[in-house]
Amino acid sequence: QVQLVESGGGLVQAGGSLRLSCAASGLTFSMYAMGWFRQAPGKAREVVGTISWSGGSTYYADSVKGRCTISRDNAKNTVYLQMNSLKPEDTALYYCAARLGDWLRSLKADDFSSWGQGTQVTVSS
Numbered sequence: 001q002v003q004l005v006e007s008g009g010g011l012v013q014a015g016g017s018l019r020l021s022c023a024a025s026g027l028t029f030s031m032y033a034m035g036w037f038r039q040a041p042g043k044a045r046e047v048v049g050t051i052s053w054s055g056g057s058t059y060y061a062d063s064v065k066g067r068c069t070i071s072r073d074n075a076k077n078t079v080y081l082q083m084n085s086l087k088p089e090d091t092a093l094y095y096c097a098a099r100l101g102d103w104l105r106s107l108k109a110d111d112f113s114s115w116g117q118g119t120q121v122t123v124s125s
Contacts, residue, residue, distance in 0.1 A: 002026045002114040004096050009119030012086055016123070020081040022096030022116060029077040030054075033103040035112055036070060036081045038092035038121075045109050048094070051079065052103035059105045064090075086123045093118040 008020040020036070035050040049060045049070040058070055064083070072079040079096055097112035104111075 002098060004098060004114060004116035006094065006096050006116045006119040009094060009121045011122045011124065014087055014123055014125050016086050017082070017084045018086065018121060020083070020094055020096075020119060020121075022079045022081075024077045024079070024098060027098060027100075027114070030074040031100060033099045033101065033107065034070075034072060034079040035097045035099065035107060035109075036079075037095045037097060037109055037112075038090075039095070039118075040092040043092075045095070047108060048081065050103065050107050057103050059107070083121070086121075088123045088125045090121060091123050092121060094121050 003025045005023045012018055033052055036048040037045050038048050039045040047061055048064055051058045051070045055072045067085045069082040095118045096116045098114040099112045
């Protein structure tokens, strides 16, 4: 079955950077659109960014646009989220997700069928 394993989270000071990774197995990775989502305590899960199967198309939430870059390496079955200029409000559990199907700018959490367990990102002020 599809397995997604996130890594790279941690504690960082405001203004710092982190690079999250998500290693995928049990799927033909290059056929899947991928996404990064986050959920802070007491808040709904929200999209951070998504990327098409080829990596040629990406979408970012307004809250992270210009600070985050999503990329993928289909040879390594891995998707990445580079986060710069981190803010305390970026503190959340970050999840990667996979979707077998077309990439669309409007993709939401319900459009993704497979999820990882998440990696915690904590940004101190």
